[in-house]
Amino acid sequence: MINIKAITRIDCFKELGSIWNSLLQQSESNTIFSTFEWLYTWWEHFGQDKRLFILLAQEGKDIIGIAPLMIGKKRILRCVPIRVISFIGAGISDYADFIIVKERERVISLFFEYLLKKKNLWNKIELRDIKMGSPNLDVVQKELGKLGYFSNVCSVEKCPYIEINGDWNKYYSSLSKNFRQDIRTQYNRIKKNGFIHRFSSKEKDVDDIFLNNLIDMHLNGIAGKNKVSFLETEKGQGFFKKIVQKFEKQGWVTINVMNINDKVASYALGFRYGNKFYYWNVGKNNKYDNYSPGKLLLQHMLKESFFNINIEEFDLLRGEENYKFRWTKLERKNYQITILSDTRYSMVVFKAYDFYHSILKK
Structure with missing residues (x-):
């Protein structure tokens, strides 16, 4: 049986350091931007006004999946506050993803099931910079179709690279x-x-x-x-x-x-x-x-x-600067997963947001 546990304290996050990279290296999400060193250091410097919300998928005593998430605040329409779940490291990390070593479909399903049960904590889920080719992306897209919430997956960045x-x-x-x-x-x-x-x-x-x-x-x-x-x-x-x-x-x-x-x-x-x-x-x-x-x-x-x-690869990372494409024609896209909560507050806020932008377009 797989259980989901939320980590919300920094001392508990720190304790994961002994196993984090080992799990990452067993997964298919193994980039330097998902290492424990990167994410924990990011949290130390940028996490003061945010809330840890790391989800662990545990099978018995073994951790088989990690969702390195946090809850932050944004304002839309300049003054309306919303709470947003995103990956730790968002903004500086060129890639982000779930870390899953087995039972991928089941683990991702349970992660989203847990998030929906906690919908009082968030108005929007915004998981960006999942690399093209991530096996988690296909599973997430299937899962979104079952949710009954407004959701989408779209490309947000191009990452040129060179095969060595x-x-x-x-x-x-x-x-x-x-x-x-x-x-x-x-x-x-x-x-x-x-x-x-x-x-x-x-x-x-x-x-x-x-x-x-x-x-x-x-x-x-x-x-x-x-x-x-x-x-x-x-x-x-x-x-x-x-x-x-x-x-x-x-x-x-x-x-x-x-x-x-x-x-x-x-x-x-x-x-x-x-x-x-x-x-x-x-x-x-x-x-x-x-x-x-x-x-x-x-x-x-x-x-x-x-x-x-x-x-085997020289990764020029996010950004479509002209100079990068003088060195290569190869690129991969990063994707963003967006889910809007169906709470009354969220629905009112996002309808107002859509209405405001529809007026601007006229």
């Missing part, structure tokens, strides 16, 4: 001729100006001073470009430093740097987890913009990946 097959020359020659010429031009421009460039990587002994420099470079790089970054907040910077420190202990973090005349021109902070490399956070020194240091560094990293037998 060991043949760098074949891959590189498949890129646009003009794009490859532009890369050669940038290298020639550096040489012509008498500059020396050097690539390096750092995986250990990452201190706060170094990370602060990366944060400054990242923020300076996006200044005035109508971009938003979680590193603009104190909480975001605290999370950044803490997760790098935790991942460093696991051997999951790599910081690649391009220097021009011994000055950092660009950096790319990524994660090696399983057989994938996640290209997560980047920055550049605006002084060297004319040499496209971010582009040159990414080319170097990709080439290195093609000669690393342990990497």
Whole structure:
């Protein structure tokens, strides 16, 4: 018999650390953004105004499924408060999912059955960034048809990626001729100006001073470009430093740097987890913009990946920035599951919301 248990206290969440990653690695949802280190650190920095609502599926004494959920508050129509269930890590995590090791259909059915019994706690369920190909997604879609609530599944993000097959020359020659010429031009421009460039990587002994420099470079790089970054907040910077420190202990973090005349021109902070490399956070020194240091560094990293037998995919993660599609035509979509509660308050609020937007469209 499978029972569902809710975890609502942070000390109980912390106790799950001893088994969380083992269950994750047995599941088909195994990304670095579902590791215990990532989610617990996220909660420490961003969970103050939210409520833990982790669901465990237990078969006897064994945990066979985890729904890493939380309850937060949002406002619609600028002033009407609603309570929303979402995945822990929402907003910063590029991927999120249920962690299920067996009895997938039964576990997901029981998760939603439990959520419906607790509908007094929420007005909306919004589970976003479930990766295309997740076996949980198909099961959830079938389950939604049984609920009798308003619900839908829609794509919300594209995540370009590159398959690493060991043949760098074949891959590189498949890129646009003009794009490859532009890369050669940038290298020639550096040489012509008498500059020396050097690539390096750092995986250990990452201190706060170094990370602060990366944060400054990242923020300076996006200044005035109508971009938003979680590193603009104190909480975001605290999370950044803490997760790098935790991942460093696991051997999951790599910081690649391009220097021009011994000055950092660009950096790319990524994660090696399983057989994938996640290209997560980047920055550049605006002084060297004319040499496209971010582009040159990414080319170097990709080439290195093609000669690393342990990497099978280079994931550029969420976002449809033009530069990503110069490196690949491959992409996968992330999906969002939405369910609206049928409580009287919820129905009134969402009908008012729909009415308001119908007026705006006229």
